[in-house]
Amino acid sequence: MRVGLLSYPMLFQREGGLQVQLRATLDALVQAGVQAELVDPHRHRLDEYDVIHVFSAINGNYRIVETAAEMGVPVVLSALLPPAWDRSSGACARFADRLAGRLTAWNVQTSYAQTKRALQLAQRVIALGTAERTAIVAAFRTDPHKIRVLPNGVDRRFFEADSSLFFRHTGIGGPFVLMAGAISPYKNQLALAQALGSASINVVLAGCAQPQHRDYLRQLLDCPNVHWLGALAHDNPLLASAYAAAAALALPSQGEVFPLVVLEALAAGTPAVMTRASALQLPDSGFALRQLRADDMPAWRAALDGFINCPPERAAVSALVEQFTWRRVAQQLADCYAGLLAEVSENSPALPAERRAV
Incomplete structure (x- = not known):
């Protein structure tokens, strides 16, 4: 199983929690025996991987999810959305998106619509906690059955x-x-x-x-x-x-x-x-x-x-945080990847054998 991890192009031009999360996740996956690596989109095609794991549903990352979907590559999406999103703010965002579309002959799309599309196209969505899971379902109308709650770890x-x-x-x-x-x-x-x-x-x-x-x-x-x-x-x-x-x-x-x-x-x-x-x-x-x-x-x-x-x-x-280990995160992610591949293989019997291998 070859897993490609990536996010928006300028991610590593600064430091913050997302950068730490991605690097720590990658290191833990490799230590757990998963063939995982950062994707360089200038050198690698997404369909060289069995699974693509995209970090963050914003910053234009919906295009990565769209491209993977067009290539038939399963996508796991770590949403990383503020839990302040709720049913009311989601309704307001949908109204604003429709208004922007009508005013511009549908040539302008809001970031809400892009985020929602990424969440819809991903086969698995990772939420860091139950509050984020609730926000993803309530504000973005995401199918709750494809969401997995998986907290971060601590070095x-x-x-x-x-x-x-x-x-x-x-x-x-x-x-x-x-x-x-x-x-x-x-x-x-x-x-x-x-x-x-x-x-x-x-x-x-x-x-x-x-x-x-x-x-x-x-x-x-x-x-x-x-x-x-x-x-x-x-x-x-x-x-x-x-x-x-x-x-x-x-x-x-x-x-x-x-x-x-x-x-x-x-x-x-x-x-x-x-x-x-x-x-x-x-x-x-x-x-x-x-x-x-x-x-x-x-x-x-x-x-x-x-x-x-x-x-x-x-x-x-x-x-209080003894259970938050990156090793545990890696094992749960590996199970998530394997389960997703098994599901895709079951629903797509014509898929090449090398893609079905786990």
Whole structure:
């Protein structure tokens, strides 16, 4: 079974959760014995593979799914859609798409329509949690029977993270709140930094600001309680150490799908406060994970202050995400690929033998 993984062309021109997810998934699949590789569309045809796994239903990726469908190649699609989508927003998006079409003689198509087409054409759709699954069905009218819920994993090194490197490298003393990830107004770091500044709580940023967000970064650095580590590669030991050193992680963004930074912080034994607009659900996690409205800064400050003054036991925090391993992800994906190929083979008896082989 040869599996090709790909997403939109400019994916690896920046770093973020999707890039980490794709690389980690690929590595885990290879370690599990699956013949998986990144597809280079300039050198490889999609029909050289038994299964195509597309990451993200947006950014024009519907064209990849369409092309694979035209070639008769089964597609698994990791949707990665915000769970804020619901029946009402889906209806509004369909109305806007019809309006745009009529106004332009159907020469303009909305991103909603493109996303919906990708979801319709894919034979399997991966949702990272039940909230995302609900959003995919309610807003995009996707057949629920082809959706599989499969969370992300966490690299084992975050469970073994040690704080000493961070303190030696930075010289920052005392408890602090870590905000890791891209720096932008959507991530909402400034509002929380200002709210924590009034309480004299230190904030450490780890992440990259795109050119259009440099002014936003400057506003953050004007806050006396804010320290910036710069853009840290995901495999930089300083990032794992920062997770372990922090009193808490904060992710106050307007919305997230299934944030890896929260899983990584919890793996390091650090509690987290994050946006409520997310697919992440951890049972019995209230002692170490709070999910709040992005605009309720008094609640954020109270939750973070609580974790700083009364930290939960680190081993218990790590245990919350012990089951989130990339090895488990790879095995479940391999089963998903094999099941899809078996289904295609059963429904298409004339398919060449080499395509049917699993």
